[in-house]
Amino acid sequence: MYDVAIIGGGPSGVAAGIYASRKKLKSVLITKDFGGQSVNSASIENFIGYKSISGVDFAKTIEEQLRANDGIEIKDGLLVVSVKKLGDYLFEITDSAGGIYQTKTILYAAGSVYKKLEVPGEKEYEGKGVFYCSICDAPLMKGKSAAVIGGGNSALEAVIDLLPYASKIYLITRSGIKGDAVYREKIEKESKVEIINNANTQEIFGDAFVKGMKYKDSTTNEEKTLDVSGVFVSIGWTPNSGLIKDLVKADAKGHILVDSKTQQSSMPGIWAAGDVADGLYAQIGPAIGEGIVALLNIYDYIVSENKA
Amino acid sequence: MIKIYSTTHCPYCKMAKDYFDKNKVEYKDYNVEADEEALADMVKKSGQMGVPVIDINGTIIVGFDRGAIDQVLSSKK
Numbered sequence: 001m002y003d004v005a006i007i008g009g010g011p012s013g014v015a016a017g018i019y020a021s022r023k024k025l026k027s028v029l030i031t032k033d034f035g036g037q038s039v040n041s042a043s044i045e046n047f048i049g050y051k052s053i054s055g056v057d058f059a060k061t062i063e064e065q066l067r068a069n070d071g072i073e074i075k076d077g078l079l080v081v082s083v084k085k086l087g088d089y090l091f092e093i094t095d096s097a098g099g100i101y102q103t104k105t106i107l108y109a110a111g112s113v114y115k116k117l118e119v120p121g122e123k124e125y126e127g128k129g130v131f132y133c134s135i136c137d138a139p140l141m142k143g144k145s146a147a148v149i150g151g152g153n154s155a156l157e158a159v160i161d162l163l164p165y166a167s168k169i170y171l172i173t174r175s176g177i178k179g180d181a182v183y184r185e186k187i188e189k190e191s192k193v194e195i196i197n198n199a200n201t202q203e204i205f206g207d208a209f210v211k212g213m214k215y216k217d218s219t220t221n222e223e224k225t226l227d228v229s230g231v232f233v234s235i236g237w238t239p240n241s242g243l244i245k246d247l248v249k250a251d252a253k254g255h256i257l258v259d260s261k262t263q264q265s266s267m268p269g270i271w272a273a274g275d276v277a278d279g280l281y282a283q284i285g286p287a288i289g290e291g292i293v294a295l296l297n298i299y300d301y302i303v304s305e306n307k308a
Numbered sequence: 309m310i311k312i313y314s315t316t317h318c319p320y321c322k323m324a325k326d327y328f329d330k331n332k333v334e335y336k337d338y339n340v341e342a343d344e345e346a347l348a349d350m351v352k353k354s355g356q357m358g359v360p361v362i363d364i365n366g367t368i369i370v371g372f373d374r375g376a377i378d379q380v381l382s383s384k385k
Binding site: 032033035039040042054055056059077079096126127128129131133135136137138139140142209 | 315316317318319320321322323340341347354355356357358359360370372374375378
């Protein structure tokens, strides 16, 4: 029986894992891989302690730091497939290899997945011109035109990832750029970037591969077509909360509702942290903070239970 | 023979190569950013353009899917 099972190997889960190990809780961390969404960043420049670090190096660094602590079992390369409540402060987790874990508490830090546009052609052309990982697939747009959908930091990063390769880049936003000014200024200077605001994407089309997309101008209601070979979808993330949706309360988008002082969910025994929780800002710093707060609160619970 | 089709900064390509290195599995890396012939091969084999594409003796895996890689490797032993 574990004191705590941590689900997720992003910044939140790893930070909590290090604290769990140092508190000598009987703990296990189950994850597919390390780093969470941070691995998709070419260069992280706003996390205190590093002037600049690539997402992959950041993921490796936190994994190494976690592994330097021997008080926690690490089960990586595995997905959690079910979470069942057996009783008060008693849960059973099953992983994708059939492993079963019984635990008193759960820290659920399973992060988020790319949000889909949900327009015709998106699914059909996934990997065939519709991409979600700009740092992976931007080089395939060498000499071609591409569109980036979205107005937040990840969309602006996608434009920047495309700059060395694409001949023309359209940035398609519904309500303008919301990302950081440093990114905005950088892309506004580029003559091959065209920013189209008030645009609602309607359809992605092509033959074997993408040939273009249609959007509707929300001010004039006019439908327009762009000839592009790639559409990079960067409209945010959907929280990975499906596994425990029957156990905890969540908002309409699926973010798990937590107490902001303790990260406790509506279900006694389950805490949530990072992108899957309902904190306002999906950033590495807050994710780590939430993971630590949750773990310390779990520790307080385990200590009080042992005294009782 | 394992072939991996990748781009220079793709995190999942690097994770896949690190995984092969860690498990002492030999592979040949094709950077499709620079090698157009390899890019054409990759598109032909996988029917799509996203990286990484991993070809394990003819079994094609799109993306870094550790479960799928382990399964193919263990069945070929």
